[in-house]
Amino acid sequence: MTARRPDRSIATVCLSGSLPDKLEAAAAAGFEGVEIFENDLLTFDGTPAEVRAMCEDLGLAITIFQPFRDFEGMPEGLRVRAMDRAERKFDTMQALGTDLLLVCSSVHPAALPGADRAAADLREMAERAAKRGLRVCYEALAWGRHVSRWRQAWEIVRAADHPALGLCLDSFHTLSLGDDVDDLAATVPPEKLFFLQLADAPRLAMDVLSWSRHHRLFPGQGELPVADFLRGVMAAGYAGPLSLEIFNDEFRAAPSRRIARDGLRSLAWLEEQVGLAELPALPRLAGVEFVEFALDHESREDLARMAASLGFRRAGMHRSKDVELWRSGGANLVLNSEPDSAASERFEARGPCVCAIAFRLDDPERLVARAEALSYPVWRERIGAGERRIPAVRAPDGTLVYLVADLAEGERPIWEDDFHLEQDRADGGFLGIDHAAQAVAPGLMDSFALFYRALFGMEPDAPWELPDPYGLVRSRAFVGGQGAVRLPLNVSESGRTGTGRFVSALAGAGVHHIAFAAADAAEAAAGAVARGAPLLEIPANYYEDLGARIGLEEEELAGHAAHHLLYDRDAAGGEFRHAYTHAFRDRFFFEIAARGGGYAGFGAANAAVRMAAQRKTPRSRGDAGGEQ
Numbered sequence: 001m002t003a004r005r006p007d008r009s010i011a012t013v014c015l016s017g018s019l020p021d022k023l024e025a026a027a028a029a030g031f032e033g034v035e036i037f038e039n040d041l042l043t044f045d046g047t048p049a050e051v052r053a054m055c056e057d058l059g060l061a062i063t064i065f066q067p068f069r070d071f072e073g074m075p076e077g078l079r080v081r082a083m084d085r086a087e088r089k090f091d092t093m094q095a096l097g098t099d100l101l102l103v104c105s106s107v108h109p110a111a112l113p114g115a116d117r118a119a120a121d122l123r124e125m126a127e128r129a130a131k132r133g134l135r136v137c138y139e140a141l142a143w144g145r146h147v148s149r150w151r152q153a154w155e156i157v158r159a160a161d162h163p164a165l166g167l168c169l170d171s172f173h174t175l176s177l178g179d180d181v182d183d184l185a186a187t188v189p190p191e192k193l194f195f196l197q198l199a200d201a202p203r204l205a206m207d208v209l210s211w212s213r214h215h216r217l218f219p220g221q222g223e224l225p226v227a228d229f230l231r232g233v234m235a236a237g238y239a240g241p242l243s244l245e246i247f248n249d250e251f252r253a254a255p256s257r258r259i260a261r262d263g264l265r266s267l268a269w270l271e272e273q274v275g276l277a278e279l280p281a282l283p284r285l286a287g288v289e290f291v292e293f294a295l296d297h298e299s300r301e302d303l304a305r306m307a308a309s310l311g312f313r314r315a316g317m318h319r320s321k322d323v324e325l326w327r328s329g330g331a332n333l334v335l336n337s338e339p340d341s342a343a344s345e346r347f348e349a350r351g352p353c354v355c356a357i358a359f360r361l362d363d364p365e366r367l368v369a370r371a372e373a374l375s376y377p378v379w380r381e382r383i384g385a386g387e388r389r390i391p392a393v394r395a396p397d398g399t400l401v402y403l404v405a406d407l408a409e410g411e412r413p414i415w416e417d418d419f420h421l422e423q424d425r426a427d428g429g430f431l432g433i434d435h436a437a438q439a440v441a442p443g444l445m446d447s448f449a450l451f452y453r454a455l456f457g458m459e460p461d462a463p464w465e466l467p468d469p470y471g472l473v474r475s476r477a478f479v480g481g482q483g484a485v486r487l488p489l490n491v492s493e494s495g496r497t498g499t500g501r502f503v504s505a506l507a508g509a510g511v512h513h514i515a516f517a518a519a520d521a522a523e524a525a526a527g528a529v530a531r532g533a534p535l536l537e538i539p540a541n542y543y544e545d546l547g548a549r550i551g552l553e554e555e556e557l558a559g560h561a562a563h564h565l566l567y568d569r570d571a572a573g574g575e576f577r578h579a580y581t582h583a584f585r586d587r588f589f590f591e592i593a594a595r596g597g598g599y600a601g602f603g604a605a606n607a608a609v610r611m612a613a614q615r616k617t618p619r620s621r622g623d624a625g626g627e628q
């Protein structure tokens with residue numbers, strides 16, 4: 001570890017609720033400071049002195065009071081008003097007990113250009129602040145009228161040349177304009193770096209004001225190079241707090257405690273990225289060991305029949321619980337009907353569903369320690385004598401993620417301790433679980449992103465959009481262990497899309513799609529069809545288009561059509577062949593998938609055909625319905 005960890009701060013504007021709710025949530029999550037956003041004070045029914053007392057009781061420093069708008073460059077009459085307004089806000093700051101004011105660059109239509117004029121205004125403000133022992137920092141808003149970049153703000157602060165005036169940097173304003181801080185250390189002396197605000201965002205093609213006001217995210221949740229930005233600022237000698245400033249409509253509609261906690265996790269992860277703090281090291285992910293279903297006996301029989309049609313066989317019965325293991329080669333399905341368990345709790349709330357997924361990784365206990373350091377809940381199921389306790393962490397929707405040690409040759413697999421095994425592993429079948437896709441409720445996507453990225457070190461693919469016949473589905477895949485674990489997350493604002501219906505049918509989010517890796521897709525699909533598996537019918541038009549688009553030979557096209565296979569090819573010639581089943585009781589479905597030539601996607605080009613086929617084919621059997 002290099003220096004002492006900087007204090008962690010969060011702007012009240014990030015959180016939902018009243019000012020006291022926000023402060024309590026920030027303190028409960030473990031922040032050391034808060035930015036008091038002026039609007040939160042204006043709408044609070046109490047004095048600034050009461051806010052100060054609340055913060056003191058909660059152990060929170062007020063790191064800054066903000067924003068002070070439209071100050072610099074005003075023509076004479078308005079300039080006097082602006083100075084008066086500043087004096088009034090200094091009164092408020094003194095009552096709050098904070099010494100730092102953020103002035104953001106003016107957007108006022110009357111604001112006049114000119115660095116000298118702005119410098120003179122800020123110098124006078126700083127002089128007035130200094131008389132009261134206060135300080136001012138100046139921030140370039142990306143949409144400022146005359147000042148939109150930190151270098152312009154710095155020219156003004158430098159020219160003003162007052163010890164009570166410094167710079168506020170905000171990663172969003174810099175990165176959203178495609179700018180960087182590479183020359184910050186060479187340009188700005190450290191004592192002039194007064195404050196640092198951190199925010200990430202998805203890459204969106206929209207005006208920067210709307211982007212900033214509605215779509216900011218915590219570092220790690222978006223696509224901006226926030227870690228590089230922070231490295232540059234630390235290299236310039238910044239010594240103040242790291243403060244999160246996120247304007248996001250979903251954050252402000254979500255429970256403040258969850259959002260505050262995600263904020264702290266995000267900062268801890270970011271500090272690890274740049275070497276400011278340490279966490280128990282990231283895991284080495286080796287694969288998905290199993291997917292577990294919560295079922296009653298009736299649905300278990302149906303699901304077992306469907307699994308059998310895909311080539312799975314019952315491989316074992318649990319020694320002490322009402323749980324079956326079904327296996328095909330390296331793919332394991334756990335069918336859990338144990339009463340009074342985490343699974344039954346899930347079944348009672350949601351009906352048949354995926355209640356857990358298990359990752360194979362190098363050191364489960366180190367991951368547990370990392371989860372605890374990031375305050376993700378850890379779960380340990382009760383066990384019978386002699387059985388192995390497999391630790392788990394809870395995903396943001398409550399799904400359990402079990403942590404199973406990646407075994408060296410000859411080590412004893414978990415299954416042997418807990419199951420009476422009827423069949424060993426070497427029986428052909430699937431190679432393993434290729435990917436597990438989750439439907440995520442709209443407000444939870446960003447929490448999931450942080451969960452997979454900060455806790456497991458998985459990296460996000462670029463987001464993409466899938467056209468469901470009844471609305472848009474946004475998708476973003478998280479990939480770990482060089483493709484050993486692949487988890488596409490799907491979110492839909494519309495309740496009518498397949499994703500929307502899975503979310504409502506599952507009372508929240510959940511794994512709704514499990515892909516088994518096959519060495520030979522045609523062979524696996526042919527076997528499945530022969531055993532009566534409910535594979536999706538693909539329209540002939542699809543194969544027509546495939547021939548036209550990719551130029552596959554007629555014979556190959558006919559083979560794909562005969563086996564219900566979809567086909568995709570990437571720019572480097574990697575190939576993907578895959579077939580889908582109908583959904584099991586409208587809740588989840590399976591896929592047979594074969595990758596070749598380093599193909600890293602999920603057949604997104606075929607998603608529209610798959611979703612349409614799932615919607616239009618009538619329920620053909622009791623265990624494999626398409627329409628509700």
Ligand SMILES: O=C(O)c1ccc(O)c(O)c1
Pocket residue numbers: 066067102104139141170197212213245
């Ligand atoms: O959107 C704004 O107006 C605004 C205000 C203050 C900030 O620090 C900021 O980054 C943006």
Ligand SMILES: [Mg+2]
Pocket residue numbers: 139170197245
């Ligand atoms: Mg800011």
